[in-house]
Amino acid sequence: MDEFSVLQLIGLFMAFFLVLPGFVYHVRRTGTNGLLKNVALWLGIAVVIALLYQYFGPSVS
Numbered sequence: 001m002d003e004f005s006v007l008q009l010i011g012l013f014m015a016f017f018l019v020l021p022g023f024v025y026h027v028r029r030t031g032t033n034g035l036l037k038n039v040a041l042w043l044g045i046a047v048v049i050a051l052l053y054q055y056f057g058p059s060v061s
Contacts, residue, residue, distance in 0.1 A: 026038075
C-alpha cells in the first residue's frame with residue numbers, strides 16, 4: 001500500500017465520520033421504514049451507475 005492509498009483511506013474515513021451523525025439523526029427521525037426505503041433507493045442508484053460505467057467507462061486492454 002503506497003502513501004497515496006493510505007491518504008485516500010484516511011479521507012474516506014473522515015468523510016464517513018462527517019456523514020454518520022446526519023445519517024443517525026435522519027434514521028431516528030424517519031424510523032425503520034424510511035431507512036429501508038432510502039437504502040433501497042441508494043442501492044438502486046449505485047447499481048445503475050455501476051452498469052453505466054461498465055458499458056461506457058474506459059476499456060482495459
